[in-house]
Amino acid sequence: MSSQKALFLQGPQGSFVVGDKPVPSPGEGDLLIKVDAAALNPLDWKIQKGFTGFVDDFPAVLGADLAGTVVEVGEGVTHFAKGDRVITQGAYTPDRAGYQQYALAVGEFSAKLPPQISFDEGASIPSAALAAGFGLYLDVNESGPGGAGLTPPWEAGGPGKYSGKPILILGGASSLGQLAIQFAKLSGFSPIIVTASPRNESLLKSLGATHVIDRSLQTEALRSALSAATTAPIDLIFDAVSLSETQQAAYDLLSPGGTLALTLPPTINVDSQARKRVFFIRGIAHIPELRKDAANFFAALEGLLANGHIKPNPVRVLPDGLKGVAAGLKELEEGRVSGQKLVARPHETPV
Ligand SMILES: NC(=O)c1ccc[n+]([C@@H]2O[C@H](COP(=O)([O-])OP(=O)(O)OC[C@H]3O[C@@H](n4cnc5c(N)ncnc54)[C@H](OP(=O)(O)O)[C@@H]3O)[C@@H](O)[C@H]2O)c1
Structure with missing residues (x-):
């Protein structure tokens, strides 16, 4: 497992293309997760349309909401172990974004997913919960x-x-x-x-x-x-x-x-x-002055999900894994999604 499929945005106003990318290694405080589901956000189509401030380098990998399985744990992480089902808020950097098969997650910006919530549902939660x-x-x-x-x-x-x-x-x-x-x-x-x-x-x-x-x-x-x-x-x-x-x-x-x-x-x-x-509202865990609040929030969120106090959005899974993301973002842009979160399963990307 050294190479993986990822969805690359070629440039501002550019197209999305599936390509190969190395699987990253977790540093201190990180998890490496197999991305079972990545949710779509309005910010992704806005970036594709040329919105600046989140992505500086292209080709870029987008996707801020991930749910998956821990495959490796970085130094200093004590709360998570290999095999845990987790959700996390990704970042708009190549190794931490959602539209790829394996991604790094900041352990402190992650929460364990209880068994009653599927990966697809779980992916709907991180950014929406954090911003709210x-x-x-x-x-x-x-x-x-x-x-x-x-x-x-x-x-x-x-x-x-x-x-x-x-x-x-x-x-x-x-x-x-x-x-x-x-x-x-x-x-x-x-x-x-x-x-x-x-x-x-x-x-x-x-x-x-x-x-x-x-x-x-x-x-x-x-x-x-x-x-x-x-x-x-x-x-x-x-x-x-x-x-x-x-x-x-x-x-x-x-x-x-x-x-x-x-x-x-x-x-x-x-x-x-x-x-x-x-x-x-700045619902971004990775903003330096919000990191401590974000860590506290994800710790609390884990409990609220486990006891059923917070529930995911209804979800709709897009066809063709990463290849389905571009069409899903178009639906979001055109206001054709109602009451649902669109989700892609990166491992269902046809070869
Ligand atoms: N500040 C932050 O930290 C932060 C974080 C995440 C997202 N955002 C931004 O927050 C906004 C919402 O994001 P989201 O992911 O929650 O969006 P979303 O789920 O894609 O929003 C779609 C929903 O918006 C509703 N809607 C659209 N226009 C409406 C109107 N005029 N009045 C009432 N409802 C309306 C529709 O409701 P009906 O189906 O009922 O018609 C639809 O279900 C986006 O602009 C996003 O970029 C900000």
């Missing part, structure tokens, strides 16, 4: 990456702490939205009001949403639907979509003194008189 978890629970930090500053449900006093307080989640059916709903439920928020296509209502209610509002409603209709769900002020909004129109709607619906968590950089003009805090 960081958005809600990282400390407030006005000068760097931070969050809404809530007490996490895995810490003393955290479970159910926000009972009786409403939360609005825009894009409840997105991968991040589904995780945000589940964290909001663990934190006790009530009601949990989400926007989505009506076809996703039963899925989102099964995760903890109490009210599902049709995502096609414009701001004033949305305001009426919100008022029907709660008379309490909306102090926290998680915008999992964060297109300029959802950002503006969220900002307008937020109560003075409230917090708006965005998953994309802000495009709205923040009125300093309005006393509304707006921040952009």
Whole structure:
């Protein structure tokens, strides 16, 4: 096992091509994993379209969410052993990205996968859980990456702490939205009001949403639907979509003194008189100042998965392993994926 198949993005705006690549060796703190499933993220098609800041060198290997089996353990790793089923957040560097058959994982940014969750389902979890978890629970930090500053449900006093307080989640059916709903439920928020296509209502209610509002409603209709769900002020909004129109709607619906968590950089003009805090979530374990928080998060996530408190997204497996990724990314780009995570199985790549 010295060579493997990987999916290479040839360059910005370039095509994806399957090729050969050496299997890397784990350094200190690393795991080498056989990638049983790699999930697709919007960032991958954005990078292919020329979005900069994540990938500098081409050809590049993409893919931020991996699930697989530990085949080798690096020095200093004590929590994992050969044969463990794990999930991890990959990085956009050649040996740590998902679209290949073997990848390195930072042990501290990995969690054991319980037997009731398949590899395909497991791959849907890391980035969505981290972004939702960081958005809600990282400390407030006005000068760097931070969050809404809530007490996490895995810490003393955290479970159910926000009972009786409403939360609005825009894009409840997105991968991040589904995780945000589940964290909001663990934190006790009530009601949990989400926007989505009506076809996703039963899925989102099964995760903890109490009210599902049709995502096609414009701001004033949305305001009426919100008022029907709660008379309490909306102090926290998680915008999992964060297109300029959802950002503006969220900002307008937020109560003075409230917090708006965005998953994309802000495009709205923040009125300093309005006393509304707006921040952009950085759900990336590999950012140096977030590494310790990420390690704590993955340790907590392992427990939440084992006890069934956090569930994966519904998944759809793409055909032809790595060769199916490009078509899957096109579906994501064109908004043709609803309530599901697309997953590739690198070892099913035809030779
Ligand atoms: N900041 C970070 O750390 C971070 C991390 C990961 C991802 N992101 C970003 O976060 C965004 C979401 O990522 P994701 O992976 O969760 O996306 P996703 O799962 O691909 O999102 C697809 C879903 O978005 C929903 N949607 C689209 N437009 C909507 C609208 N106007 N209102 C309500 N729902 C809408 C659709 O819901 P229906 O099917 O119900 O119509 C669809 O199910 C992306 O822009 C991504 O790049 C940021």
